[in-house]
Structures are given as C-alpha cells and as structure tokens.
Amino acid sequence: MFWRIFLFLLCQIVPALAVWFFYTGHDQYTVTLLAALAGCYVWLALDGWRGWRLLRWLRSGDTSQIPLGSGFWGEVFDRARKLVRSRDRVLAESDNRLQEFLAALQASPNGVVLLDRDGRIEWFNQMAAGHFGLDERRDMLQHLGNLVRDPGFAAYFSTRDFRRDVVMPGRNSSSSKPVRLSVHMHPYGEGRSLLLSHDITALDQAEAMRRDFVANVSHEIRTPLTVLAGFVETLQSLPLKAEDRNRYLDLMSQQAQRMQTLVSDLLTLSRLEGSPLPPSQEWHPVAALMAQCEQDAHDLSALLWGGTQTLSFETHGVAELAGSASELLSAMFNLIGNAIRYSPADKAIVVRWTSTPDGGAIFSVKDQGQGIAPEHIPRLTERFYRVDRSRSRETGGTGLGLAIVKHVSQRHGAELSIESAPGKGSCFSISFPPQRVHQQTTLPTATERLIDA
Known part of the structure; x- marks a missing residue:
C-alpha cells in the first residue's frame, strides 16, 4: 500500500516539477497545477486498466495466464490466482472421487x-x-x-x-x-x-430344485418303506408257509436293495458336486475301463435277461483318458446299464470308443430299444426324471443315473449328447476333449491293463 501511495504522489510531483522548471509563462502556477492533475488522471487510468485486466481474468478463470506482474493489483492477482487454483484442485479431487464412486457402482x-x-x-x-x-x-x-x-x-x-x-x-x-x-x-x-x-432367478430355481429334490427323495423312499412295512406286518401277524415267507423276504430284500441303490446314487451326486475337479495328470488306459464295463455289463444282462442280449464292445484306437477312474467307470457303466435295462432281451447293444480327428474321443452306447420321444430328451438328465416311471422301477432304476453321467462329463470337460427317436432306439455319447485324451501308438500289455485295473 505504501508503494501505491508513493507512485500516486510521484505521478503528480514529476510533471508538476517539470512544468515549474521549464515553463516560465505568467500562468506558471496554473499550468503546474494542471500538470499535477494530469499526472493524477494518468495514474488513475493506468490503475483502472490494471484493475480491469484483473477483473477480466477473474471472469475467465484461466489460471494458465498471468496478466499482471507486480504492484498492488499484481499481489491481488497472485492471491486470487492461488485461491482459484486451490478451488480447481478441490473440484478436480471431488470429480475424481465422484468418478471412482460411479465406477464402483457401475461394477456392482x-x-x-x-x-x-x-x-x-x-x-x-x-x-x-x-x-x-x-x-x-x-x-x-x-x-x-x-x-x-x-x-x-x-x-x-x-x-x-x-x-x-x-x-x-x-x-x-x-x-x-x-x-x-x-x-x-x-x-x-x-x-x-x-x-x-x-x-434372483438362480436362487428361485435353486429353491424350486431343492423342493422338487426333497419331494422326489421322499416319494422314492416312501414306496419301498411302505412295501417293507406291509411285508413285516404280514410276517408278524400271519402264519405263513416257508415258501410264502421266503417269497416275501425276497421282495423285502429287493426293496431294501432299491433304497440302498438310491442312497448310493445320492451320495455319489453329493460327492461329485462338493469335491474338487478330477486331476488332469492321472491317466487310465481306455482298454482297462472298457474291459471292466464289459464284464459288469455281461453280469447285469445275465441277471436281468438271462444273457440273451447281444453285447458288442468296440475300441477304435488305443488311448489313455485323464481323470478319475471311479467317476469315469460310473458314467460309462450308467449309460451301458440303462441300455441293458431298457432294451428287449433279443436286441443288440453296441458300446464304442472312437478317436476323433482333433485328438479327442467319443464313448457311445447304442441300443435297439423303444426309443425316447423328443419332448423328453432335454429333461433326461434331471434328477428323478423318468419317461416311464413304472417301467423304471421294475428294472431297478433310481432316476439319478443320467444326472450322474452329466456331472461326471462336465467335471472332465466332456459333453453328453443324446440321439433317440420312438421305435428306432437311442444313442448316448460322451465327447471327451483332446486335452483329456492321450493317443498311444502301441497296445498296452495284459500285465499293464491288469495293474491299472
């Protein structure tokens, strides 16, 4: 402020002294006063111009320009510039926080x-x-x-x-x-x-599946329990001949076996859903898996149909399969078992292992049964879903076999496909990806197959 007053006085004194010393007219005092007044107006004009430049800068808000250097208005500008820059920094930080908050909401x-x-x-x-x-x-x-x-x-x-x-x-x-x-x-x-x-679509579906699952399990267990309770009551209350008693005991054994199979399949599904994915470094000879399936298939066919079915097992290409041997055997034999149960006694069943050009493989089971209508095929892998419930119970099915096959296939990166038509039989196939199949150039020895089995 001192320099501002000093410059104001200096702008009046300098022209006044200049006129006083260099002008010698009779109106010297008047001219000197006018020169001092003119210096005052010049100072006011320059000061107003600097103030106008500051006002224009404040209106534009461009902190990159520095219109004033020093002096009173320069100091005012410098302080205002710091305040504006501080405001801009706060606004930028607030905008960044807002954008981060909106980005977080966007990712929700x-x-x-x-x-x-x-x-x-x-x-x-x-x-x-x-x-x-x-x-x-x-x-x-x-x-x-x-x-x-x-x-x-x-x-x-x-x-x-x-x-x-x-x-x-x-x-x-x-x-x-x-x-x-x-x-x-x-x-x-x-x-x-x-x-x-x-x-919440998935939650609703899961809740519906849970309700259906509980209802289906209750229904599946209630029937054999009712039969068992009736036979026990009969055995306890009526005097029976040895022949009748043995027949009742056989029927009770069948119902108990059915419940045991149901519980076993439920435990298998639970284990598949809750366990880690099968290892991709454990390799199993396909020939050994097929041999085990062939032996179990002949036993089941002999039990159900007296061995009158024609079972054919074909392995095209020598390979190893990565994964869990027990899960793979379960999936493969479930498909074979279904074909045996639902095919007539005089029909043929063909089980094939075929290598694909991309390095993968297909395990397929083709039967000559009565076939499946197209509307049933999409739901076959649902738990407890049956095309013919009465026939399934007669053959000992639990309605969980294809669900197990689907889970095992997914856990091994494979895909289950179903082709069927009424009166033309069915073909169930599991397509294994190349990373799960190792093609061999030499046949494994009988000793190696026995050890791996």
Whole structure:
C-alpha cells in the first residue's frame, strides 16, 4: 500500500516539477497545477486498466495466464490466482472421487438407480439398464414409474413403504426363460431415493430344485418303506408257509436293495458336486475301463435277461483318458446299464470308443430299444426324471443315473449328447476333449491293463 501511495504522489510531483522548471509563462502556477492533475488522471487510468485486466481474468478463470506482474493489483492477482487454483484442485479431487464412486457402482453386481425427490432418474448403471430396459440417452430425468409398469412395483413405489423389497419379472422375462428381480428402495438425502435391483432367478430355481429334490427323495423312499412295512406286518401277524415267507423276504430284500441303490446314487451326486475337479495328470488306459464295463455289463444282462442280449464292445484306437477312474467307470457303466435295462432281451447293444480327428474321443452306447420321444430328451438328465416311471422301477432304476453321467462329463470337460427317436432306439455319447485324451501308438500289455485295473 505504501508503494501505491508513493507512485500516486510521484505521478503528480514529476510533471508538476517539470512544468515549474521549464515553463516560465505568467500562468506558471496554473499550468503546474494542471500538470499535477494530469499526472493524477494518468495514474488513475493506468490503475483502472490494471484493475480491469484483473477483473477480466477473474471472469475467465484461466489460471494458465498471468496478466499482471507486480504492484498492488499484481499481489491481488497472485492471491486470487492461488485461491482459484486451490478451488480447481478441490473440484478436480471431488470429480475424481465422484468418478471412482460411479465406477464402483457401475461394477456392482446389482442394478443401481439414483432418483431425485420427484422420482426422476438422475443416474443408473448398466446392470440396472439390463434389468429394466433403460437407455441413458432416452430415459435420463424420466419418471421411473412411467418406465417400469409392473403392477407390483407400481404399488410398491406409490405407497412409499420401503421397509421391504418387492419381487417382479425382469425386462427380458419370458415363459420359456423367466427372469426374477428383487427390487428395494432406500431413501437418502433430502427426498432422494436409491433403488437396488438383484437378479434372483438362480436362487428361485435353486429353491424350486431343492423342493422338487426333497419331494422326489421322499416319494422314492416312501414306496419301498411302505412295501417293507406291509411285508413285516404280514410276517408278524400271519402264519405263513416257508415258501410264502421266503417269497416275501425276497421282495423285502429287493426293496431294501432299491433304497440302498438310491442312497448310493445320492451320495455319489453329493460327492461329485462338493469335491474338487478330477486331476488332469492321472491317466487310465481306455482298454482297462472298457474291459471292466464289459464284464459288469455281461453280469447285469445275465441277471436281468438271462444273457440273451447281444453285447458288442468296440475300441477304435488305443488311448489313455485323464481323470478319475471311479467317476469315469460310473458314467460309462450308467449309460451301458440303462441300455441293458431298457432294451428287449433279443436286441443288440453296441458300446464304442472312437478317436476323433482333433485328438479327442467319443464313448457311445447304442441300443435297439423303444426309443425316447423328443419332448423328453432335454429333461433326461434331471434328477428323478423318468419317461416311464413304472417301467423304471421294475428294472431297478433310481432316476439319478443320467444326472450322474452329466456331472461326471462336465467335471472332465466332456459333453453328453443324446440321439433317440420312438421305435428306432437311442444313442448316448460322451465327447471327451483332446486335452483329456492321450493317443498311444502301441497296445498296452495284459500285465499293464491288469495293474491299472
């Protein structure tokens, strides 16, 4: 401030002294006063110009330019520039935090919609766009109630009672592929709301499967238990001949064996679902697996049909298969066992192992049974699903065999395929990927097959 006053006085004194010493007219005093006044106006003009430059800079807010150097206005500019830069830094940090927060919401597995106090959309992430069919360019600042027309959600949104969630169908829900959403509103701020949506389709399906599973297991176990209880009561209350008693005991043994098989299959499924994936470094000769399956198949056919079926086992190419031997045997023999059970006594069953050009392999079981209608094929791998329930029980099936085959195939990176038509038999195939198959150029010896078996 001192230098500002000093310059102001200097701008008056210098022209006044110059006129006083160099002008000798009769009006010397008047001219000297006018020179001092002119110096004052010049100083005011220069000072106003510098102040105007500062004001223009403040209006533009461009901190990269430095319009003033030193002096009073220079110091004002320097302090203002520091304040503006500090403000810009705070705004940049706030914007970065906002972008990080929005990026986190964008990465959320839930749909997120921010609503103002009037229920208009301020922001939403891509998950919410998929759940409700929203478009950023079209639906921003639109009222949510005009875009989501589900009656359950409309009632939930209008009552403003957000203590619970509401379940509604998703935008792309259909009868063949239902989509279920859980939607919950959370008020915050001054009248604003946060909407969270979560796809619960898998949870609903899992719950439905759990209910069906419990119902099916209860049904499957109730029948043999009822039979066993009836036979026990008969044996306890009636005097029977040895022949009748032995017949009843045989029937009771069959029912007990059926329950034991059911429990064994359930434990197998539980173990497959809860255990780690089979190792890819343990190799097993395919010839040994096929030999074991062939022996068990002849035993089962002899038990059910007296050995009248024609069983053919063909192995094209010598290979080793990576994975769990017990799981592979279970899957392979389940397919063979089904073919034996559901094929007539005088029909042929062909079991093949065939190498594919890409280095993989296909294990297939083809029978000459009555075949399966197309509408049943997609559901054959469901637990307890049977095309003919009465016939399945007669042959000792539990309805879990193909479910086990599907799980084993998936755990080994393989794919189960089914080809069948009524009256033309069926062909069940497991396609193994090349990384699970090791082609050999020499046949394994009988000793090696025996050791691996």
